[in-house]
Amino acid sequence: MTALDDLAGRLEIRTAEAMEQLGRRIGADLVAGDVLILTGPLGAGKTTFTRGLAEGLGVRGPVQSPTFVIARTHPSLVGRAPLVHMDAYRLGSAAELDDLDVDVPGSVVVVEWGRGMAEELADAWWDIELERPVGAVADELSAEELDADAPRVVTITRKTAR
Numbered sequence: 001m002t003a004l005d006d007l008a009g010r011l012e013i014r015t016a017e018a019m020e021q022l023g024r025r026i027g028a029d030l031v032a033g034d035v036l037i038l039t040g041p042l043g044a045g046k047t048t049f050t051r052g053l054a055e056g057l058g059v060r061g062p063v064q065s066p067t068f069v070i071a072r073t074h075p076s077l078v079g080r081a082p083l084v085h086m087d088a089y090r091l092g093s094a095a096e097l098d099d100l101d102v103d104v105p106g107s108v109v110v111v112e113w114g115r116g117m118a119e120e121l122a123d124a125w126w127d128i129e130l131e132r133p134v135g136a137v138a139d140e141l142s143a144e145e146l147d148a149d150a151p152r153v154v155t156i157t158r159k160t161a162r
Contacts, residue, residue, distance in 0.1 A: 003030040004126050008156045015149040019045040022154065023052025030057055030108045032081035035122040037114040037159075040130030045152050047110045049130065051087055057108060059083045066112070071100050073107070081108050089113040094120055119161070129155045 004028045007049055013019050030053070038046045051063040058078035066072045066087040074083040084107045094117045102109060104121050112120040119125065131153040 002026075004029065004101050004156060004158070005020075008158060011154045011156070013045070013152045013154055016045065019048045019152065019154075020052030020055070020138070022144070023049040023054075024056035025052075027053035027056025027058075027108075032107060033105050033122065035104065035109045035111070035118070035125035037125055038110060038112045038128050038130065039115040041050050041132060042131045045154075046053035046130055049128070050110050050112070053108075053110065054083050054085070057081070057083055071102065074159055080104065083107065084109045085160060086118075088117045091117060097121070118143070122161075124158065124160045127157045127159045129157075131155075153159045 007026070013022060038049065040046055047063065047065045051061070054061055054063045054074055058080055059074035059076050059078070059082060061074065063074065063085060066085050067089055070090065070156070071084060071086040074085065076082055084102050085093070086097070086100070086102070086109065088097055088111055097111070097117050098120070109121060111121070115127065133150050
C-alpha cells in the first residue's frame with residue numbers, strides 16, 4: 001500500500017503549501033516506473049503539486065513548469081529514481097510524447113496536461129485531476145488570482161490499460 005493508494009478519492013486542498021505537502025507525502029513513496037498524469041486548468045496547482053512531489057522524492061530542483069522545454073529530468077540526490085517532469089500541453093499527439101524517449105521504467109514520470117496522451121507510457125498509472133474554483137475564464141484571471149490560496153479539489157484514481 002502506498003500513499004497514493006491511501007489517498008485515492010477526492011481531497012480538498014486549501015492552500016498552495018497544503019498542495020506541496022500532498023506532493024511531498026506522495027513523492028516519498030514513489031518508485032521507478034510510477035507514472036502520474038496530472039489534469040487541471042491553469043492555476044489548479046499541477047506544478048505546485050509536482051514541486052512537493054520532487055522534494056518528497058529527493059531530486060534536484062528547482063522544479064518549474066516544463067511548458068516550453070516539454071520535459072525536464074531531475075536527478076536523485078538520495079539514490080532513488082530520477083523525476084521526469086513533462087508537459088504535454090503543446091504536443092499534438094501521443095506519438096510526439098513517445099518520441100521524447102523517456103526512460104519510464106527507470107524514472108518517476110509526471111505528465112502535466114497528459115490525459116488522452118500519456119496513458120500509453122505504462123500499463124498502470126495514477127490519474128490526478130486538480131480543480132480550482134472557476135469564477136471566470138482562466139485567460140481573464142490575473143497571475144495573482146491564479147496563484148491565490150483558494151480551495152482546490154484533487155481527485156486521485158488508479159488506472160490500468162484495458
